[in-house]
Amino acid sequence: MSKGFRTISIHCSKCRTLLYKYYKGGTGGLVKCFEDRIAEDHTKGDLICPKCGQEFARLRMIQNKRAHKIIQGKVYTKGMTRK
Numbered sequence: 091m092s093k094g095f096r097t098i099s100i101h102c103s104k105c106r107t108l109l110y111k112y113y114k115g116g117t118g119g120l121v122k123c124f125e126d127r128i129a130e131d132h133t134k135g136d137l138i139c140p141k142c143g144q145e146f147a148r149l150r151m152i153q154n155k156r157a158h159k160i161i162q163g164k165v166y167t168k169g170m171t172r173k
Contacts, residue, residue, distance in 0.1 A: 097129060098169035105142040108132050109165065120167055123147070123158040 100110040100120070111130035112123050133140055137147045137158060146165050147158035 095127075096169065098167050100165050100167055102139040102142060102144060102146060103164055103166050104144050105139065107139055107141040109139065109146065114170070117171065120160055120165070120170070122150070122152055122160060124152070125156045125158070 095113040095115045098112055098114045098120075099108060100112055100123070101108055109132055110123065110128050113127040113129055114120065115127075137149065138145050144164060145161065147160050150157050150159045152159075
C-alpha cells in the first residue's frame with residue numbers, strides 16, 4: 091500500500107479468530123473496510139466468522155467502492171494506535 095497506511099489485524103470478538111489483515115489509513119476507529127485494502131482475508135467472503143458463525147459486517151457501497159460496514163462490538167483490532 092502507499093504511505094500513510096498501516097496493517098492492522100481484525101479479530102472476531104466472540105471467538106478471537108483472525109478475520110482480516112487490513113491496510114488502515116487515518117487515526118479514527120474502524121467503521122468500514124474497503125475490499126481493495128484487505129491484505130489477507132481469512133473468511134469465505136460471506137462476512138461471517140468461519141469458526142463461530144457470527145455475522146461481523148454488512149456489504150455496502152461507500153464512495154462507489156465495495157466496503158464491509160463493521161457491526162459495532164463484533165470485532166476487535168490489534169495494531170491500532172490508541173488516543
